Amino acid sequence: LTRLYGPLTALSNVRVDVMSALVSFQRVFEVLDLQPLIREKPDAKELPEGAASIAFRDVDFHYPGADEVSLASLEDLARPDRSDNGRQILTGVSFAVAPGELVALVGPSGAGKTTTATLVPRLYDVSSGTVEVGGVDVRDLSASSLADHIGMVTQDAHLFHDTVRENLRYARPGATDEQIWEALDRAQIGETVRRLESGLDTVVGERGYRFSGGEKQRLAIARVLLKAPPIVILDEATAHLDSESEAAVQRALDSALEGRTSLVIAHRLSTVRRADRIVVLEDGRVVESGTHEALVDRGGLYAELYKTQFQEAGVL
Numbered sequence: 001l002t003r004l005y006g007p008l009t010a011l012s013n014v015r016v017d018v019m020s021a022l023v024s025f026q027r028v029f030e031v032l033d034l035q036p037l038i039r040e041k042p043d044a045k046e047l048p049e050g051a052a053s054i055a056f057r058d059v060d061f062h063y064p065g066a067d068e069v070s071l072a073s074l075e076d077l078a079r080p081d082r083s084d085n086g087r088q089i090l091t092g093v094s095f096a097v098a099p100g101e102l103v104a105l106v107g108p109s110g111a112g113k114t115t116t117a118t119l120v121p122r123l124y125d126v127s128s129g130t131v132e133v134g135g136v137d138v139r140d141l142s143a144s145s146l147a148d149h150i151g152m153v154t155q156d157a158h159l160f161h162d163t164v165r166e167n168l169r170y171a172r173p174g175a176t177d178e179q180i181w182e183a184l185d186r187a188q189i190g191e192t193v194r195r196l197e198s199g200l201d202t203v204v205g206e207r208g209y210r211f212s213g214g215e216k217q218r219l220a221i222a223r224v225l226l227k228a229p230p231i232v233i234l235d236e237a238t239a240h241l242d243s244e245s246e247a248a249v250q251r252a253l254d255s256a257l258e259g260r261t262s263l264v265i266a267h268r269l270s271t272v273r274r275a276d277r278i279v280v281l282e283d284g285r286v287v288e289s290g291t292h293e294a295l296v297d298r299g300g301l302y303a304e305l306y307k308t309q310f311q312e313a314g315v316l
C-alpha cells in the first residue's frame with residue numbers, strides 16, 4: 001500500500017506546490033494591482049523618470065482566445081465561461097491624456113471602459129494600433145519601468161495575509177513607518193489603523209483582521225500614495241459602500257489624483273465636472289469627447305447619461 005500511496009502522495013504534493021506557487025505569484029501582482037505583463041522585448045526600454053502622458057492611437061482589441069493564453073490571462077483561465085473571447089471589444093479607440101491631465105472614461109455598462117484602462121499597464125496587448133506611455137509604445141517598455149510609472153486603484157483591492165506595514169510596503173519597498181503613516185492618513189484610513197491594538201503590525205486577511213470593503217479600498221489608495229507614480233488609473237465605482245465611507249474614499253481618491261496624470265472610470269458628477277476631457281465610449285468606440293459643459297450642450301449620449309446616472313449619483 002505504501003508503495004502505491006507513496007508516489008501518489010508525492011505527486012499530489014507537487015501539484016499543491018505548483019498551485020501555491022502560481023497563487024502566490026499572482027497574488028504579488030494583485031497586490032500591486034497589476035498582473036504579469038505580456039512578453040517583454042529583449043531590448044526593452046526604460047521610461048525617463050516622471051514620464052506621464054498616455055495616448056491611444058486607433059486601438060482595436062479583442063480578448064485573447066484559448067490559443068493565445070499567456071501568463072497575463074491567468075484570470076481568464078479561471079473563467080471558462082468566456083466562450084466569446086474572439087469578439088472585438090474596442091474599435092478604433094484614440095484619445096490622449098497629457099501630463100497632469102484628468103481624463104474621465106464614461107459610457108454604458110459593457111462599453112469597454114475597464115478594458116481600455118487595463119491596456120495602459122499592458123495587462124493585455126492590443127490587436128492593432130498602439131497604446132503609448134511617455135510617448136513610447138508600451139510593448140517596447142520594460143515591465144518594471146511600466147509598473148513603476150502606473151498606480152491602479154480598482155474596485156476590489158487585494159490584501160494578503162501579512163501585516164498592514166508589509167501590505168503597504170509592497171508598493172514601495174523600504175518605506176519608513178513615517179511614510180506609511182503619512183500615506184494612511186492621506187488615504188483617510190490612518191485613524192482606523194491607529195485604533196487597532198497592534199497598529200501597523202496588525203495582521204490582515206482571512207485569519208487576521210478583516211477590513212471592510214471601504215477600508216480595503218482606502219488601503220489600496222494608501223498604496224498608490226506611497227508609490228507616488230506619475231500615472232494613476234482609477235475605477236471610481238464604490239457601489240457597495242455606505243455614504244460615510246464613500247465620502248472618506250472620495251477624499252482619499254482626490255488626494256491620490258492630485259498633480260498626477262489620471263485616467264478615471266468615472267461614476268461621480270464631481271469627477272466628470274472637473275475632468276479636462278471626458279471620453280465617451282459606446283460599444284467599444286469613442287462616440288464623443290469634450291468637457292462636461294460642451295458635452296451637455298451637444299445633447300448626445302453623454303447628456304443622456306448625465307441625466308440618468310450622474311445627476312442621481314452626484315446627490316450624495
Ligand code: ATP
Binds near residue numbers: 076084089107110115
Ligand atoms: P462596466 O461599466 O459594466 O464595468 P465597461 O464599460 O467597463 O463595463 P468592460 O468591462 O471593459 O466594460 O467590458 C467590455 C466587454 O468586454 C464586455 O462585453 C465584457 O463582457 C467583455 N469582457 C470584459 N472582460 C473580459 C475578459 N476577461 N474576457 C472576455 N471578455 C471580456
